[in-house]
Amino acid sequence: MTEQNSPILQPTGTGTSLRCDLVRPSQQEAEAAVRTLLLWAGDDPDREGLLDTPSRVARSYRELFAGYETDPVQLLQRSFEEVAGYDEMVVLRDIRLESHCEHHMVPIIGRAHIGYMPRGRVVGISKLARVVDAFAKRLQIQEKLTAQIANAINDVLDPLGVAVVLEGSHQCMTTRGVHKTGVAMVTSTMLGAFRDDHATRREFLSIINGRANTFEG
Numbered sequence: 001m002t003e004q005n006s007p008i009l010q011p012t013g014t015g016t017s018l019r020c021d022l023v024r025p026s027q028q029e030a031e032a033a034v035r036t037l038l039l040w041a042g043d044d045p046d047r048e049g050l051l052d053t054p055s056r057v058a059r060s061y062r063e064l065f066a067g068y069e070t071d072p073v074q075l076l077q078r079s080f081e082e083v084a085g086y087d088e089m090v091v092l093r094d095i096r097l098e099s100h101c102e103h104h105m106v107p108i109i110g111r112a113h114i115g116y117m118p119r120g121r122v123v124g125i126s127k128l129a130r131v132v133d134a135f136a137k138r139l140q141i142q143e144k145l146t147a148q149i150a151n152a153i154n155d156v157l158d159p160l161g162v163a164v165v166l167e168g169s170h171q172c173m174t175t176r177g178v179h180k181t182g183v184a185m186v187t188s189t190m191l192g193a194f195r196d197d198h199a200t201r202r203e204f205l206s207i208i209n210g211r212a213n214t215f216e217g
């Protein structure tokens with residue numbers, strides 16, 4: 001099924017706008033779907049412990065997939081020009097990453113590292129972490145997530161360059177399927193100076209590698 005005709009809300013293109021032509025089912029319909037899955041798993045949705053599970057899962061989905069409600073462009077709109085001529089790279093490393101893979105709907109846990117070379121304007125650093133969440137709290141593959149974060153920062157801030165590196169542990173590989181633990185998927189998108197200038201890229205990579213490289217998957 002292609003992105004064009006997929007019946008779920010999802011980002012288009014490089015990923016800052018959402019399809020709005022899709023109708024969200026009611027809470028009641030979502031709960032009925034969870035009930036069906038409980039039966040499918042082989043359990044009894046009417047036993048005491050599972051009675052509230054459909055409504056909990058529906059609420060939990062709102063939280064886990066809150067990124068569909070967030071506009072990353074808006075998050076990056078507020079920037080500051082009073083930086084006393086600061087024109088070196090800004091790096092935010094080890095941003096906790098929590099996402100869900102679009103194939104199995106199980107967690108991807110890891111870290112994001114973001115660098116950019118400001119062109120006279122900087123953004124509040126928490127906004128970079130919020131942009132990670134805006135895209136991560138959707139159904140994702142890691143390559144697309146990486147590109148979306150980098151492209152959003154590049155499009156809105158128009159910096160001299162952007163670098164995004166993600167390290168992710170995919171639970172669809174650790175708790176099911178091939179069952180390989182301790183595997184990190186590493187993806188990167190380098191734009192502008194980080195793509196064209198080897199020294200800039202090296203400086204960024206040495207900054208993000210200057211610490212213990214472990215995370216809980």
Ligand SMILES: Nc1nc2c(ncn2[C@@H]2O[C@H](COP(=O)(O)OP(=O)(O)OP(=O)(O)O)[C@@H](O)[C@H]2O)c(=O)[nH]1
Nearest residue numbers: 101102103104140141142143170172173176177178
């Ligand atoms: N490239 C990429 N692959 C991913 C990502 N997350 C999960 N996958 C892979 O997506 C693939 C889906 O493959 P399928 O053969 O359709 O699904 P499956 O039968 O459940 O595959 P197994 O996981 O091998 O059991 C698997 O190889 C996953 O490891 C991701 O972020 N990027």
Ligand SMILES: [Zn+2]
Nearest residue numbers: 101103104172
């Ligand atoms: Zn998966």
